[in-house]
Amino acid sequence: MVMAYKQRTLKNPARFTGVGVHSGEKVNLTINPAPPNYGINFKRVDLPAQPMIKAHFNRVVDTSLATVIGDDGCIVSTIEHVMACLAGLSIDNVVIDIDGHETPIMDGSAALFTQKIKDAGVVSQDAPRMYFVIKDPIVLEKDGKSVKLYPARNFKITCTIEFDHPTIGNQTFSIDLTEKTFEEDIAQARTFGFLHEVEYLKFYGLAKGGSLDNAVVIDENGVMNEDGLRFADEFVRHKILDCIGDFSLLGMPIIGHAVLYKSGHLFNHEFLKEFFKQKSAWETMTLEAFEAKNQNILEPKEILI
Numbered sequence: 001m002v003m004a005y006k007q008r009t010l011k012n013p014a015r016f017t018g019v020g021v022h023s024g025e026k027v028n029l030t031i032n033p034a035p036p037n038y039g040i041n042f043k044r045v046d047l048p049a050q051p052m053i054k055a056h057f058n059r060v061v062d063t064s065l066a067t068v069i070g071d072d073g074c075i076v077s078t079i080e081h082v083m084a085c086l087a088g089l090s091i092d093n094v095v096i097d098i099d100g101h102e103t104p105i106m107d108g109s110a111a112l113f114t115q116k117i118k119d120a121g122v123v124s125q126d127a128p129r130m131y132f133v134i135k136d137p138i139v140l141e142k143d144g145k146s147v148k149l150y151p152a153r154n155f156k157i158t159c160t161i162e163f164d165h166p167t168i169g170n171q172t173f174s175i176d177l178t179e180k181t182f183e184e185d186i187a188q189a190r191t192f193g194f195l196h197e198v199e200y201l202k203f204y205g206l207a208k209g210g211s212l213d214n215a216v217v218i219d220e221n222g223v224m225n226e227d228g229l230r231f232a233d234e235f236v237r238h239k240i241l242d243c244i245g246d247f248s249l250l251g252m253p254i255i256g257h258a259v260l261y262k263s264g265h266l267f268n269h270e271f272l273k274e275f276f277k278q279k280s281a282w283e284t285m286t287l288e289a290f291e292a293k294n295q296n297i298l299e300p301k302e303i304l305i
Helices: 080-088 111-120 179-186 195-203 234-250 265-277 287-293
Strands: 006-010 014-019 026-033 040-044 052-054 060-062 068-071 074-076 094-098 122-128 130-134 138-142 145-150 155-162 170-176 192-194 216-219 254-261 282-286
Touching: 006 026, 014 111, 026 080, 040 074, 052 068, 052 074, 080 111, 080 179, 080 234, 111 122, 130 287, 138 265, 145 265, 155 234, 170 179, 170 234, 179 234, 192 195, 192 234, 195 216, 234 254, 234 265, 282 287
Parallel strands: 040 094, 130 254, 155 254, 192 216
Antiparallel strands: 006 122, 014 026, 026 094, 040 052, 060 068, 068 074, 130 282, 138 145, 145 254, 155 170
């Protein structure tokens, strides 16, 4: 997350066409500018009333295979990559038109979303950007997984994953999030899965749109994709991408250090609920107020006016 003083939106619409990784259905998605304090809302333009669903943690209805939001029987599935891109580029206000129930998977990463949004242009708005500033640690530990959030001077994520497969094994990656580091180090990391899991999902009518064109697939011999990996640790980087998307459902950016161990969509969502239970551990403020309060600990960083 780049530290921005003002809220931001798009200058022009950004349009995407692709297939849903689970539905296999073609879908069109357009990210449109929106006014200050609007937030991020999805609009199902394929339905008669064109219902809107706010991208917020209290609208999450499923996290078993992806992050799914819904309201009054209407859903939008697999929103995490789009949300991560908007958060990574510090975009606060958009309305996302979509003519199906699942976002397009594109190449399995957020790279294409990032590029087209940057091409559309990002503009500042005449309204201050508010942040959740972490004052005291917030910790959730359960069944060998954990998410911990500590005070920090910016938004930092450290993630560790462990898989009983030699191609992945134990991987840790840590990043101070700026627009530059998001685009270069995180956005290109693709979703991944094991061949036997993909076959199982397809047998039960899921992952219909999944392929080597939009996911890293691993069998007993290693990575099946002809071109291999984009990063040696692409797997943990993609978990950070998912975390950025899931955490963006808090509704405002964070100033704090998130430390994740073996967490996924479900556990991330559990943490967001815990976050709002511990309201004394954080406060909301503008970046200017944060700088004034913490001027002695601030270090040079990427700042957007």
